[in-house]
Amino acid sequence: MSPLDYTHILTKAVDELSDSQSYQGLFHQHKEGEPLPSGKSLQRIVELARSILFPGYFGNSTINSQTINYHIGVNIEELFELLTDQIQAGLCFGVENSGIQEYESPCRATSAKLAAEFISHLPEMRQILATDVEAAYYGDPAATCFGEIICCYPIIRAITNYRIAHELYKLNIPLIPRIITEMAHSETGIDIHPGAQIGHHFTIDHGTGVVIGATCIIGNNVKLYQGVTLGAKSFPLDDDGNPIKGIPRHPILEDDVIVYSNATILGRITIGKGATIGGNIWVTESVEPGARIVQRKSKDF
Amino acid sequence: MSPLDYTHILTKAVDELSDSQSYQGLFHQHKEGEPLPSGKSLQRIVELARSILFPGYFGNSTINSQTINYHIGVNIEELFELLTDQIQAGLCFGVENSGIQEYESPCRATSAKLAAEFISHLPEMRQILATDVEAAYYGDPAATCFGEIICCYPIIRAITNYRIAHELYKLNIPLIPRIITEMAHSETGIDIHPGAQIGHHFTIDHGTGVVIGATCIIGNNVKLYQGVTLGAKSFPLDDDGNPIKGIPRHPILEDDVIVYSNATILGRITIGKGATIGGNIWVTESVEPGARIVQRKSKDF
Amino acid sequence: MSPLDYTHILTKAVDELSDSQSYQGLFHQHKEGEPLPSGKSLQRIVELARSILFPGYFGNSTINSQTINYHIGVNIEELFELLTDQIQAGLCFGVENSGIQEYESPCRATSAKLAAEFISHLPEMRQILATDVEAAYYGDPAATCFGEIICCYPIIRAITNYRIAHELYKLNIPLIPRIITEMAHSETGIDIHPGAQIGHHFTIDHGTGVVIGATCIIGNNVKLYQGVTLGAKSFPLDDDGNPIKGIPRHPILEDDVIVYSNATILGRITIGKGATIGGNIWVTESVEPGARIVQRKSKDF
């Protein structure tokens, strides 16, 4: 029996899979003329932002102080165009999928305005990222210089994507911020929701497995280790049994908190200023400022 | 001393590394005319399956309900060709490497038959994936719509790869299913063995660090959090000291079980219907239906 | 208002971001004529090394025993050129960023010499990797053959990158080794510092979330599971409050140790020969040879 004999099996599958009953809820019909959310385009947006924020490390590596403005100029212009497209894609997606309509007109003009606003925040974004680089450097005896941190520490990739995404999140753009933080999640294993609020001098060592929930509030000079969860304990359902959106349900970490590896902190509790949470523990109640919590001793057997 | 002076060092290394003694067990001699397992090709296979299962989200994004059958038709045809090749590659690999010969003739005809069989299961695969999307949506207050789940939640990527791989695993195709689940493992940090059995409405929140072993049986409506291990406790060795293959050694999770982050459940134990396993704990004995298990309280110091 | 109206916002951002005050510490000025550290080039270096070490599995898949030396010859030559470049890039980076100057002349000649030295160690690197493949195979009942291990087990990717990086680390090349291990970290979730010392027959099952610190010493036949941390407990600061570099601060694991999933072992302690560390626990004191440590029992509630 030659492979052509399978044509009827294949065409039967095509027919079933093209039946509109079969793809309800799993189908995205695109409106002609609207840009599409594009992973590839968002990847480029993040690359452009990174090459603007850390000049000479990413992208235009032959840059010098006399020609830097040419490079930043070209990158900002490309960023503006791509971001305008992706913001418009996000706004359209929001309107169609969630009935969210933050802006009267989710058109190109609104998107361009929001993209320009985002770009106007890049200088302060660079300032706060500089503090994150410092925190990573001073927190790791194995680090040899700032350059090594910027080039290869996963936290820098994760926190940069988060700070970009958070800025877009504050502009009420649907979908796009989450795709950007999920890119960093895939690359680093660090999952920071774009809605979380994070102060300056923030760092995470190693990072794989860290989860920071949507309503977390994190102060300044906070340090986490790999595997730390800042999650929700449970969430109230509405009358239809759907989770109620927007209720604060993740922890608050005040300034100078340290959380060691694989600790799990759940619910809208507060870890007080300067507290230390030991590794591999499960914390569901607030912790006093300055306190130190550790796991009970293990036993031999 | 110019770089050319190192030629003798390089050619010496070439000679040592080309010596057949030196690569025993690490060398794969390919038979002429047989297709090769190809990561790139499998990546394309998964992309095609994704664009068929979730039309408009991946791949042909300009699709509409009147032209959807063209797109699905072309994608199914490409899928059939690539999959026939990769199935043949897997069957040949199995025969050569493990002496496994499930089918009398690991030739193109058998492979095409298996590829067609796989494709005939795509409609039901879409149905069950629709329940997984629902489970992810109703389980996360931060989710704004089904579309966001499909576009950026890592569980959708991981469970799609798993459901594809499991279907191929049931057809007794060596190697290929594992490569497909490892792709998702690399992208999401979620490691589901293609041999595991998983019911409908399955979800994992965040996901990094989850491990689901080869002989796991998971019911319907089960939810896991990041860092959960469903592993083996130990495994018996045969007389030569090699692990005995195929013995059930991973947990059974009945319907409606929830397992919180970083919990470790080991061995062929049963977590009863509706049980809840708290985070960061280590479970090696069966748990009653409806039970809730948590970590002992931590202490201050 | 047309998008052109945002030109003044964009050019203002360009000016601010091109101001040399704003990028202090975040700017890398490249010296003309020196090669740059390149992720793409290092990716190719690792691919070349992999295709040399495991012939027929990666890269030139149509290789046979009579033509293998052509392929290894060409790959070694390309490896030599790319590595010479990247070593030079690393040496220059070290001099500029950390004032480290291991070699009198961080020029092309020194780099070529170091690249040739690295290549001369490839045969022994293949020998020890063969033991790692064995360890992975005998440690997993789900593995069907060596070929499956080499093709798709994340530990092989991680340990190969580590062994390459460690060899470069021993040659005192800055930056490059860390970039290579971080590539594997991103792909596998396994974070092994290139400075760690690891014996033969080493394996990690599943692997996501494993951290192995810079001063770890790991014996032979050691097996780790996913989520294991071999970390530092704390580190002394110098008079300026900076962490003191180079102090041994990570654990020593003697031969035949097994550490189960999500265990955290911290500080310069010794886990004695043949000891077993149970999952999800926190170990900060040395453990006797042959001992078995487990988590305290969880409780119901």
Place this chain on the structure above:
Amino acid sequence: MSPLDYTHILTKAVDELSDSQSYQGLFHQHKEGEPLPSGKSLQRIVELARSILFPGYFGNSTINSQTINYHIGVNIEELFELLTDQIQAGLCFGVENSGIQEYESPCRATSAKLAAEFISHLPEMRQILATDVEAAYYGDPAATCFGEIICCYPIIRAITNYRIAHELYKLNIPLIPRIITEMAHSETGIDIHPGAQIGHHFTIDHGTGVVIGATCIIGNNVKLYQGVTLGAKSFPLDDDGNPIKGIPRHPILEDDVIVYSNATILGRITIGKGATIGGNIWVTESVEPGARIVQRKSKDF
């Protein structure tokens, strides 16, 4: 003197070249939101058209008669989208550059209408191309089958691009038709203006150097050889000394004419039905039907 010392030379050149005086007439300012004429996109458009017109030869080569409609469906849809964009780009270009405004609104809606109209002519375009393939086959004893003609004869590439471009030319779309025929000119050395009118069963042997001017009218069953020019003899200027556009100035070739290699036929003359023009000659006066014209004998010396 290090390369950095040239920075002032480079920045001086940048300043001069950015001065608006210096680029007058050579600068194309793009209006935001309008698509751009794109060589890459037009290349794809031609490829798509070719794979639709000659199914199985270009593009989707695994096509069979049961699945052909999937492939044509997908290709038509992609063609429609890309062509809508490029038609819009052409209309905008026309308005800005030449003040040509064929349509009231050079917007997306008009462009989509014109793209759909173009597509509705593809079936008849295929019919006439079938006659061109025949003419090439019966005119060359070296041809072994229709397939060889379609795969590798330059005339097929040139005449296909011409027939596509001519259809767009008839829709009064500026710029785009000419770019399409110039692509074929670059690939084959055959330069056919999109405005020329050419009957069925047309062929050119070898083809390099052939020129067919904008106002040529060519009947059916005409055959040209390489190097033939069908050009203008001279053209009247208007009062400003500019050439007057749109005056018929190229030859008319009636049915069944043959023109041998390197012949040059100039001006609005008529080559009568069935006439034969010998090679390397220069014809500026009309030729009777059935006549045969040749070069005067060469002489020895």
Place this chain on the structure above:
Amino acid sequence: MSPLDYTHILTKAVDELSDSQSYQGLFHQHKEGEPLPSGKSLQRIVELARSILFPGYFGNSTINSQTINYHIGVNIEELFELLTDQIQAGLCFGVENSGIQEYESPCRATSAKLAAEFISHLPEMRQILATDVEAAYYGDPAATCFGEIICCYPIIRAITNYRIAHELYKLNIPLIPRIITEMAHSETGIDIHPGAQIGHHFTIDHGTGVVIGATCIIGNNVKLYQGVTLGAKSFPLDDDGNPIKGIPRHPILEDDVIVYSNATILGRITIGKGATIGGNIWVTESVEPGARIVQRKSKDF
């Protein structure tokens, strides 16, 4: 009217274009499992041959005399595989399209045998190409060295493709040789039929527009200029009006002939040893050895 309104126009075109009546003679149905003639693959084949024949100029440019055999070994192996595929594609195409069946079994084994035979002729092909390089060098006062000839003279590209194609032509492989010479035709404007016979020390200056027909016989030390045609005067038809294949109908050029630019030589005539044909003339009768033919004087007017 939105673009979606054109869906019925598009689907109507799809239906018409998918109707089997409409694509008769223009459709290539591919047999499953047979390789396809591939322009991309043939391009690679020519590149590989070029990098083998002119080592260090094309492809592996860092080659040195001690490592050249690695590079040639790898290139020969890749060439063998790709060529085996393309030869098989050509044989299958021949059987299906022209009923030509040169070999009993147009299968992989035959194709591999022919590919190996081709490769065994590469050394002598290099020898004769060396004479062509010499001829080009000594024939052009503007040439500065052999390297310049090899790198950028179009004749070298054209003659290399021809000599490769002619070798395949002598092995009776359909289609493939013609595609290879048409590649050079497109790149250089030089159209040499793979069936022509050409001696050593052959060169063409500039080259654009040269045509050398299928049954030409060209001696040694022959030089042509741009625009020269060696064509057929006319060709007899069989009883069905089809051109009779395989009759000698192109010129014979004996040794040491020179033909100046744009000369046209037609029919099975002989240009005697050492004759010189002036430019822009039309020759249809044999020319004595040593003769010089030029155009009649032009006149003023």
Place this chain on the structure above:
Amino acid sequence: MSPLDYTHILTKAVDELSDSQSYQGLFHQHKEGEPLPSGKSLQRIVELARSILFPGYFGNSTINSQTINYHIGVNIEELFELLTDQIQAGLCFGVENSGIQEYESPCRATSAKLAAEFISHLPEMRQILATDVEAAYYGDPAATCFGEIICCYPIIRAITNYRIAHELYKLNIPLIPRIITEMAHSETGIDIHPGAQIGHHFTIDHGTGVVIGATCIIGNNVKLYQGVTLGAKSFPLDDDGNPIKGIPRHPILEDDVIVYSNATILGRITIGKGATIGGNIWVTESVEPGARIVQRKSKDF
């Protein structure tokens, strides 16, 4: 007989082709550390130059007058780096292959100096190209605007490459200029030697087959048609029978000359100011200013 049986044929070919006797004169040994002439890099150089010279038409198409300096700045910097490399490659090639050593030190510093000098001439190169665009526009009634000329007329591609190459030729850089004009030759069929001297307002209509030799001198406002040769009649040999280099041997065309299609003008003759040369003729003697030369009348037969 399996394909592996051909291994001995292949390895025999490898041995013969690796024998240093066999590649004499055809082998280019590269010196480690020196850049290589690279077609790909030169293609990019030409693209960069084009996007600088005709802003908005090629490359950065979204450019506007306020951001143009960013784009030109970035392009000039990239051009400087690539050109420095390729100039160095050309100088090294010249020294090795032809013993030409124009500069004392063919090192990076010299190359950077020459690259900067080239760049300083770009503004005047733009001025003269503006006159060529004008000449093409006013010479073709079919042209609709300057933009159409710049986008798709082959003369613009050819004359731009020539003017770039001629500038490098005047700096005595070997090889590179010729590669650049040969690129245009391949794309347009117009072969202009980089050594030719060409005035302003130069144009060629259609262009395929035009040849302009190395020592041509062409005045202002000259227009050529397709197929025109400005070549050498013969060239004196030295005592070894090699052509003597550098002797003026191509025509001089004074201002305002027009040469019609396929005319051949040979030798160091002068075509006087304002003369017109008819098509398809062969001119080997000087022509008076203002004269008009045409072919003798053809005859019927």
